[in-house]
Amino acid sequence: MRAIDYVAPTSLSEAVSVLSANGDRARPLAGGTDIIVQLRGGRRELDVLVDAKTIPELNQIEMTDSGLRLGAAVPCYEIYQNQQVAAAYPGLIDAAGLIGSIQIQGRASIGGNLCNAAPSGDSIPPVITLGGEAHINGPNGWRAVAAENFCTGPGRSVLEPGEILVGIQIPAPVANSGTAYLRFIPRNEMDIAVAGVSSSVVLDASGQTIQSARIALASVGPTPILATAAGDSLAGKAASDDAIAEAGRLASEAATPITDMRGTIRQRHHLVDVLTRRTLNIAIRRARGEE
C-alpha cells in the first residue's frame, strides 16, 4: 500500500475543487467500509481521499414536507435511530439495519453504498423503490439523477471526475403506501446478498387494491435493477396471491444473474421470485398499517 493524501474539506466547494484537481485519482471517503478495504487489498489505487464526513451538507438528515433529505455521508445507525425516518421509511430501515454488521453500520452510509455501486448494495433497491433521487454537485454545478439510473456497472456510477454525491432526496410517503427490503444470505449477518429485493406499493383507501408498485433487485445483474414490468403488473390489481405470484415471476424474469461463489443463476432467479413475493406481502401489510 502506497502513501496517499487525506484531505478533510470543510465546505462542498473545497471538496469539489480537490476532487476536480485530482480527477479519477481522488475519491470521497464516507464510512470507508468499502474504499479502505479496496485500497488495502490493492483493488483500487488513489492519490487522494477526500473526507466527506467534514462537509456539513453531506452529514445532515432532514425530514420536510417534501420528504427526506439524507446527506450522503450519514451513517446507517443515525438513520435507523432517527424515529421520524424510521417511522416514515421502514423499507429503508430494513436495509440500513442489515448492511455488514452493527460495527459497519456505525460508519457505512447509504450515499457510500450508492457510490460504491456494487450490484449487491443492500440500500440501493429500497432507495429506488422509494423513488429516491441522487443530488450531485461538481465543477459544473448541481444535477439530480434517479436512483435507478445512478449505477452504470459493477463499481461504476454516473459520477464524473470532480463530482460528489451530496445527498439523496426521498419523497414523502403517500397515504396507504408501504415498502420492504429482504435479501437472502446463507448466514444471518456479515454476508453479501445472493439476491435482494425491495418492493413498494401504494394501495387504495380500502387497502385491497394496489394502485401502483415498484420492485427493485440487488445482486442479480451488473447493477441494481428496477423491475418495471413486475411493478407495473400490479397496478390496479387486487392485492391477491395470484397478482403477487405474477409479479414474482416477472421480477425473476427481469433478473440477469451470473453463477459465482455466492450463488447460481438458477438459484438467483428462484430467490428473486421468493423475495419479491415476501417483500410485497410485507409492503402490503405496512401499507395497511398492519405492521
Added chain:
Amino acid sequence: MTTPNQVLSEVEYDVIGKRPVRPDGVDKVTGRAQYGVDLELTGLLHARVLRSPHAHARIKAIDTSKAEALAGVRAIVTAADLPFAALSREDLGNDYNRFKFLSDNFLASDKALYRGHAIAAVAADNAHIAESALALIDVDYEVLEPVVDVRAAMQDGSPLLHDDLIHTSAMGEISDKPSNVASYMKFEKGETAAGFANSDVIVEREFTTASVHQGYIEPHNATAHWRADGQINVWCSTQGAFVVRANTADVLRVDVSDVRVTPMEIGGGFGGKVSFYLEPVAALLSRKAGAPVKVLMSRTEVFEGSGPAPGSWMRVKMGANSAGKITAAEIELAFEAGAYPGSPVMQGATCAFACYELENGTVSGYDVLVNKPKTAAYRAPGSPQAAFGVEQVVDELCQKLGVDPVEFRLNNAVTEGSRKVEGPVFQKIGLVECLEAARNHEHYRTPLEGPNRGRGIASGFWMNRGFHSSVNMTVNPDGTVNLIEGSVDIGGSRASIAQQAAETLGISYEDIKPQVVDTDSIGYTMVTGGSRTTFATGWAAILAAEDVKGQMVERAASIWDVPSEDVEYDSGVVRHKSQELSFTFKELARQLYTTGGGITGTASLDPTGEGNSFGVHLVDVEVDPETGKTEILRYTAIQDAGKAVHPSYVEGQIQGGAVQGIGWALNEEYYFSDNGQMMNSSFLDYRMPTSLDLPMIDTVIVEVANPGHPYGVRGVGEVPIVPPLAAVANAVGHATDQRLTNLPITPGSVLEARL
C-alpha cells in the same frame, strides 16, 4: 428451550473439576498478551512472501534484480537459498523425496503446485517496501493444467503433480507407474462378503466433502534472527515449538541445538499450526540481511498457502439384520493430500467404524495429490469426513429397519474389549454412557414438531494421543510454585495443568504459576494437539509434583533429624507419622533456602494409556423450503471427558468443535474456479458461522474415568468436531426428505435438489 450444561460426574476432587480463572486471562482481555505480530526487536526488518498465482506451473526462471534495486530492500530469498538446492539425488538417496517436499513447501524449486505456493520472499525496512518489491520480481512460469478434485486426480491421464516422483505404494508394493495416488491401504476383519449376505437391509452410498480451513483468527507469523554466531532464534505462532525446531533445523541442515524456538501466544490453531510455513524463510532472510526479520501472512495467504483439511470422496456400504445388528460394513475413502503426500486418510479409515461392534468389516483408503495446499491437521483429522458418510448410512439403516437411532447405536456400540477393524482392542470407554445420556436427555425425549423440521443424531470417535511432555516445578519461598511447561496454551491448558499440579500438591490453584517457555528452557514436549495436552502435560505436572513432594518430605526429615520413612505428605502438609511435627507447604517453602536450598521437581514422560473419546450430538433444524436455508434450532453435544479437569474449558472445546462442524456441514468450502484459483479467500466469502447463526450449544459431560491416567483424564478437544457434519446432514435429510451426500449442504444445494 435449552437446558443448562451438565456434568455427569463420578468422582469429586478439591481442585480438579472446579472452574478457576485462567492464568492468562487478564493479559488477554486487556490486550497485553504478546502475540507474534506484537514482537519488536532492534533493527527488525519486515518481510512478505511472493506466491504463485497459478495452481500448477513449472518455474522456469526467477529474476529478482529489479526488486533488489528497490531502496529499502535488504534481502530476497528463493528456493535457491535452501540447502536442498545444493544437494543432488545421490547426496540425499532414499531421503530425496521427503527432503524435496519439505523444502519445496517453504519455497518452491521447480514447480508451483497450488495457487499461493511460496516462490520468493523479500525483507525490507518496512512491510510496504517489501510488498512493492514483490511486484518487481519476475517469475517465468510455464502454466500447466491443474487438477483440484480427488476423483479426477485418480484418473488415468490426469495432470501429474510430481511427474515421475510418486508411485503408488500399496500394501508394501510400489507400482512402477507415476501417479497422483501416493499410497493405498486396506484393513479387513472377518468375512465382509458373507456378512453382507447375512444382512436383511443394505445401504450403500457415495459421499463427498469439500476442502475446509481451520479458520484460526490469528494468521501465521514468524520472526527469526540468525545471529552471527550461528544461533537461530525463532518466535512464532505454533502448536509445537519443538516441531518447529526439528523441521527448521532439518530443512536448513543445522543442528537442533542451533535453533531456539519461542512460542508466542497463539490465536487459534485447531491442528493447522502444527504445520508451519514461514520460520525457515524468515531465518534465511535474516542470515542474508544480518538482522532479525518478521514475516506475516494475510488472511488470503492463510487460505491459499496454509493447510486446509482435505476434501474427500467416500463410498460407504453397511448391512444389518432384522434384529438391528450390523452384519458387515465397508468403506472406501479417497482423501486429497494437497500438493504433497500425507492426508489423514489412515485416521479417517481407522475412525470410520470405531463406534460399531463389527464382526465383518473392510476399510480402505487412498492418499491423493491435487493442486491445493498441502493439507494440515484439523481437529480429529480424517474422522469428521468418515463420520459424515458412515453416520448417514447408519441413519438410513435405522429408517429402513424402523428402529430408533439411539437404540440402534446402543445395540451395536463398542465396549471394553471390542476389537476394531484394523486391530486394536478398546480399553474402558464411554460410548454406551454417552448414548444413554442422549436417550435420557430432555432434548431427545421432547418430540420435534412443526413443518420442515428434522432431528439428526450422530456419534463420533477420536483415539486421542499421548506423546512426550515435560514439566519443571520450582518452589518459591512464599509457597507458590512456578510451573514451567512446553505446551502452548490454546484452550485453557495452563489452567487445567496447574489444577492437576495443585491437586497433587494439595495446595491452592492460585499458588501455581504456569509459564510456557522456549525450547531451550524445558524438556522435549510434543505439540498441543491430538487432544493430548491436558492428559500428557497434566501427567508430567503430576509427576513433577510428586517429585516436589518427595523432596519436601526429605527436607522436613532433615530439619527434624528423623528418618524420611517416618515423614509423610498429606494434602499440602508434611508431617511426622507418629510425633507432633508438621509443616504446611508454605511453612516449609519459607525455610528451603536456609535448610539446603531450593526444590525443583522435574518430569519428562511419553505416556501410553490415553483414553479414547466418544461423543454423541443431537440437532434440530428447520429448512426454509423456498430458499433452502437451514436454521439450527437446538443443539446438544454429549461427550465422555474421562474426568473434566476444568469443566468450562471442556464445554468450550465441545461447543467450539460443534460450531466448526456446523460450519463445515452448512457453508464452508474452498470454492475453486476452473483453473484452480480459490475464489473465496476471505472471511466474507468463506462462510464460517457467526454467533447469530447458532443457538447455544448445550453440553453434557459424561465422566467414564480413563484408567490410563491418574485422575482419569481423556482428551476432549477433537472428538466434538466429528459428529456435527452427519448430525446436521441427518437432520436436514429428515426435514426435507432428501438425503444430501455432498458437503457443504448450502441453501443452494438444498434448493438445487428440489428444483
